[in-house]
Amino acid sequence: MQSLCTITSNVEISPGVRLMWVEAPDIAVAAQPGQFITVRCEDFMLRRPLSIHQVSPLSSPSTGGEASPERSEGTGEGEIAILFQVVGKGTLWLSQRQIGDKIDVLGSLGKGFSIPSGIARRKVPRQSKNLLLVAGGIGIAPLIFLAQFASSQHSITLIHGARTAAQIYPLLPLRALRSPCHSEPFTVIASEAKQSHLAQDKLREESHPSEQAPRSNLSPLPQEIRFIPITEDGSTGRKGMVTDILPDFLDWADQIYACGPVDMYKAMLELTCHSERSEESKLKKCQVSLEVRLGCGIGACYGCTINTKGGLKKVCQDGPVFELDDILWEEVRV
Numbered sequence: 249m250q251s252l253c254t255i256t257s258n259v260e261i262s263p264g265v266r267l268m269w270v271e272a273p274d275i276a277v278a279a280q281p282g283q284f285i286t287v288r289c290e291d292f293m294l295r296r297p298l299s300i301h302q303v304s305p306l307s308s309p310s311t312g313g314e315a316s317p318e319r320s321e322g323t324g325e326g327e328i329a330i331l332f333q334v335v336g337k338g339t340l341w342l343s344q345r346q347i348g349d350k351i352d353v354l355g356s357l358g359k360g361f362s363i364p365s366g367i368a369r370r371k372v373p374r375q376s377k378n379l380l381l382v383a384g385g386i387g388i389a390p391l392i393f394l395a396q397f398a399s400s401q402h403s404i405t406l407i408h409g410a411r412t413a414a415q416i417y418p419l420l421p422l423r424a425l426r427s428p429c430h431s432e433p434f435t436v437i438a439s440e441a442k443q444s445h446l447a448q449d450k451l452r453e454e455s456h457p458s459e460q461a462p463r464s465n466l467s468p469l470p471q472e473i474r475f476i477p478i479t480e481d482g483s484t485g486r487k488g489m490v491t492d493i494l495p496d497f498l499d500w501a502d503q504i505y506a507c508g509p510v511d512m513y514k515a516m517l518e519l520t521c522h523s524e525r526s527e528e529s530k531l532k533k534c535q536v537s538l539e540v541r542l543g544c545g546i547g548a549c550y551g552c553t554i555n556t557k558g559g560l561k562k563v564c565q566d567g568p569v570f571e572l573d574d575i576l577w578e579e580v581r582v
């Protein structure tokens with residue numbers, strides 16, 4: 249569905265990364281975690297794909313089966329959020345839009361994450377209980393929606409890796425992140441972000457570095473979700489890459505969901521499939537969201553085709569979520 253959506257909030261939450269809320273009741277009702285929208289940016293021919301980052305209001309997932317939320321009928325107030333990094337002309341244009349401006353949005357698109365109710369492991373079906381979410385950089389965008397969506401019925405650990413503390417997703421109160429009016433200055437957000445990182449640093453000093461970071465009751469992440477920051481420079485959380493701590497969680501996780509750069513996926517493939525870990529670990533399914541460059545975004549141009557064990561697939565239509573070990577990674581170009 250294509251619609252002109254009014255921007256209700258647009259704030260920079262970390263350097264070069266913006267959180268934007270728009271009124272999109274039809275998308276809010278239908279959206280599934282891992283799906284995306286495309287936005288027409290200025291007069292560029294190609295629309296820019298962006299993951300659905302949050303939905304408001306969020307309804308609870310239905311029990312069992314695939315992740316198919318039965319959302320309440322739209323009240324006309326449904327909003328969706330996108331979280332985007334300013335990397336080029338399109339996202340720069342988007343970052344400069346003001347509250348009240350309208351943007352041309354198409355969505356929700358693609359196939360998102362699924363949460364199987366039973367995982368066939370040694371032919372014994374079992375509940376998918378412990379979900380491990382792995383985010384590399386801006387790859388946190390679709391995983392927050394998944395975490396919010398699944399938290400009532402699953403135990404969730406979210407690992408977020410970034411180069412430095414400022415790029416870690418700020419566990420700010422929703423009020424600050426949504427900032428519905430112009431009058432709330434960014435300095436408020438920046439000071440809260442600083443407090444958030446200071447709190448994370450304090451935690452790092454006082455407890456085991458891999459333990460979860462604290463957050464406000466109004467944080468976009470529910471309290472029960474374990475959030476583990478990890479930075480390449482060690483400025484907050486543990487020092488290293490997400491794949492350094494992934495092995496600690498492989499036995500715990502029933503399902504793994506990831507979004508990040510292709511190199512992160514290749515390292516994860518080594519850890520989950522090709523390592524000398526137990527057969528049980530290797531059977532752990534890992535769903536990844538693939539952010540290749542798109543053309544039309546709706547399955548018409550074949551510009552996003554990738555090769556998988558099941559043959560050629562279109563990222564925009566068959567994905568962007570795929571099983572990690574289904575993709576023929578040596579042939580993937582981003």
Ligand SMILES: Cc1cc2nc3c(=O)[nH]c(=O)nc-3n(C[C@H](O)[C@H](O)[C@H](O)COP(=O)(O)OP(=O)(O)OC[C@H]3O[C@@H](n4cnc5c(N)ncnc54)[C@H](O)[C@@H]3O)c2cc1C
Nearest residue numbers: 296297298299332333335336337338339389539540541568
């Ligand atoms: C399904 C999907 C979901 C996405 N979700 C998000 C999201 O939630 N948040 C977010 O910040 N980004 C997301 N992206 C990437 C985003 O679409 C691009 O960053 C954006 O289109 C760049 O547009 P631009 O005009 O600003 O940059 P351009 O001028 O087009 O390009 C600037 C730079 O960004 C790189 N780039 C462009 N497109 C992509 C891409 N698809 N993947 C990787 N690098 C790219 C280019 O190689 C170039 O170096 C997603 C991509 C896909 C396919």
Ligand code: FES
Nearest residue numbers: 543544545549550
């Ligand atoms: S981008 Fe055109 S088919 Fe996927």
